Amino acid sequence: MTEKKQLILNLFEMACISHISHGLWPLPGNNRHRFDDIEYWLELAQILEEGGFDAVFLADVIGAYDVFREGPETALREGLQSPNLDPLLVVPAMAAVTKRLGFGVTFSTTYEPPFAFARRASTLDHLTKGRFGWNIVTSYLPNAARNFGLDGEIPHDRRYELADEYLDVLYKLWEGSWDDDAVVYDRERRIATDPSKVRYIDHVSENHRVAGPHIVHPSRQRTPVLFQATGSPAGTEFAGRHAELVFTGGRTTEEFQRNKQSMQDAAVRNGRAADDVKFIASAVVVVGRTEEEAADKWRLYQEYASVDGYLAHASLPVDLTVAPRDLTIAEALKQSGTELTRSSFLPLHLTVGQFLDGLVGGRRERFHVVGTPTVVADEIERWLDEDGVDGINLRQYHSFDTARDFAELVVPELRKRGRLKSEADASAPTSLRDALFGRGDRLPDTHIAARYRGGANLDVPVPPLRFPGRDAA
Structure with a gap:
């Protein structure tokens, strides 16, 4: 009998309102305003640990949303990802009150030196006993670029080229700089670390000069679990070389499967197996004990939803709220003098009214279900078996009701169907990588980072990242 695929279950979070x-956030009983209170994170961690979640996935940005209406005012009024705490700093607090919960935390490769991040990541992997994962991003907000001394954003594909070298430096530090048995703690000989088992990396390039050695000894995983959120051609190729779990999507089953297949193909091109990469989708799950209860929750969430918040988040270069509702979006953009190329992601054929109403109402995503635990579990099984997802990032509408509802109503049903680990299995402490893949704590030998193990190849350049369709073969 074929074993059923089990769901990777993450809560999608961010340290903001x-x-x-x-x-x-003004919903009755919502705790979003407590995001800057350590007790919020302690309580959330315990809910997730006890509720059977694999990890909390923490998003981040390092700039303000200031494109919409030519300033940050709308985003600030909405509490849109600002104020926003550093997500790396809430992890130790959550780790201290949990034994199994993993942490996938966003950090950008574009603006800070790799040596400093290597130290923070290794520290967190030590403090969490191997439960740390890194969501690799290159940052996309124009304001983020200005915050770090640039006039504007680095072009999209160039950011991925820079990120590729950034990870090369990190792999040398994490995988190649220290041997596993370098730390000896020999009291009789008064030797803490055997110097012969620690080495410089001496990475020198146009972008980075990093001598090493790594300033932190090997952690349980060495390299943290590598998450990535992408869908672009450059991001796909990057994921094929580096990522272990990809946060991607699609408005239809076919679109999701095309995204998945392209990344699996990229993994194979980089000497890896197709199943070395798992795929996580953002999921809307609103569950109630009855259909009526679930529908009432969804109606309440729609009533509170903010059109301005969604438009500011999309960084629209035009304010569609002041355009006639009967115009198509293409006509509204032309009337405002906005170049269509800057808004190519918009459904240009829809009327302004249809688009604005759709932002807060109706079913917009493929991975969306409102209903009883049975209805929800049925749909999640379809996502696993028909769409081919490996897991979900559960989108929050209410803190902490979204997580509690899923833990109390959906988790027992999924466990009964063999789609989640049993309570006993879920409570066993392990590394995040082993929990997700069942292959041990370390990256597989086929991953590009493995080339540096034991100090090998530190002076051998990695072939540059190639983008099929753009670069020559």
């Missing part, structure tokens, strides 16, 4: 479900 309004993450991606905008306008909902």
Whole structure:
């Protein structure tokens, strides 16, 4: 009998008032305003640990949303990802009150030196006993670039080229700089670390000069679990070389499967197996004990939802709220003098009214279900078996009701169907990588980072990242 695929279950979080479900923070009983209180994170961690979640996935940005209406005012009024705490700093608090919960934390490769991040990541992997994962991003907000001394954003594909070398430096530090048995703690000989088992990396390039050695000894995983959120051609190729779990999506089953297949193909091109990469989708799950209860929750969330919040989050270069509702978006953009190329992601054929109403109402995503635990579990099984997802990032509408509802109502049903680990298995402490892949704590030998193990190849350049369709073969 074929074993059923089990769901990777993450909660999608961010250390701010309004993450991606905008306008909902004033909901009765919502705790979003407590994001700057350590007790919020302790309570959340315990809910997730006890509720059977694999990890909390923490998003981040390092700039303000100031494109919409030519300033940050709308985003600030909405609490849109500002104020926003550093997500790396809430992890130790959550780790201290949990034994199994993993942490996938966003950090950008574009603006800070790799040596400093290597130290922070290794520290967190030590303190969490191997439960740390890194969501690799290159940053996309124009304001982020200005915050770090640039006039504007680095072009998209160039950011991925820079990120590729950034990770090369990190792999040398994490995988190649120290041997596993370098730390000896020999009291009789008064030797803490055997110097013969620690080495410089001496990475020198146009972008980075990093001598090493790494300033932190090997952690349980060495390299943290590598997450990535992408869908672009450059991001796909990057994921094929580096990522272990990809946060991607699609409005239809076919679109999701095309994204998945392209990244699996990229993994194979980089000497890896297709199943070395798992795929996580953002999921809307609103569950109630009855259909009526679930529908009432969804109606309440729609009533509170903010059009301004969603438009500011999308960094629209035009304010569609002041355009006639009967115009198509293409006509509204032309009337405002906005170049269509800057808004190519918009459904240009829809009327302004249809688009604005759709932002807060109706079913917009493929991975969306409102209903009883049975209805929800049925749909999640379809996502696993028909769409081919490996897991979900559960989108929050209410803190902490979204997580509690899923833990109390959906988790027992999924466990009964063999789609989640049993309570006994889920409570066993392990590394995040082993929990997700069942292959041990370390990256597999086929991953590009493995080339540096034991100090090998530190002076051998890695072939540059190639983008099929753009670069010559």
